[in-house]
Amino acid sequence: MARLIPLATIKGAAAACCSPLSESELSESEAQQAATIFGALSDPVRLRMLSLIATESEVCSCALEEPLGKSQPTISHHTRILAEAGLIEGEKRGRWMWWHVVPEQLNSVANILATTRVTH
Amino acid sequence: MARLIPLATIKGAAAACCSPLSESELSESEAQQAATIFGALSDPVRLRMLSLIATESEVCSCALEEPLGKSQPTISHHTRILAEAGLIEGEKRGRWMWWHVVPEQLNSVANILATTRVTH
């Protein structure tokens, strides 16, 4: 199970690892790493959470409970999983936790799947 | 854009449903649909399987057991999940089942994540 990590170091805990699927075969460790990231994306609550964060520049944890209809511990659980996957980053300011997406990670994951090139 | 993939022999086929996460908020049904597809990608065995199929134009089921180190029922289970997610398509010729990837579906899923444009 995931070891306990201080929030500050969750940033960059997982980086998208792999070249496009059709380019070369995935090793077992690469597959495991990518599967963890896709696993973070495999829950509808987390996807809506990610969508909520992505459509704003920053979102407070307290602003997620009501639209998602989940309890505070559940919200905390899901933000942690998204953060450990490198998809979002959090910063604590005062009593509030502010989250934003990591576009580079989203693009990296997209690049694993895309058979056409992702450009800037 | 996300066109339906004809999968005559596969029930419950899913097509990538959603516009980019940062563009508009996902509905619950969209999130559920996308989560199913990402769920298909959240297992290391299925990712290596998809990679094996993607690096060839066609792969027989019988050619997957040995490199993946899984039993025949397990291979059958995983190909089914990938097919139901619309990521691969299968065709039975004689006694053999031949699988190929569905690039349009892979690109559609990538497009949900990418914050930059996917081009040719």
Next chain:
DNA sequence: TCGTCACATTGATGGTTGTCAATGTTACGC
């Protein structure tokens, strides 16, 4: 028709995961 091959399905099992109540921790205002 018979036996075999390639694959699908079923059933069972051990491990994983989403959820929330209860509790712990840290920051703020008084």
Next chain:
DNA sequence: GCGTAACATTGACAACCATCAATGTGACGA
């Protein structure tokens, strides 16, 4: 210090999932 607000952690439970042995199904060759 005291009380409270925002979030994290723990513990427990039900639901889900990956895996394989056993079995079923359809296709081929003899």
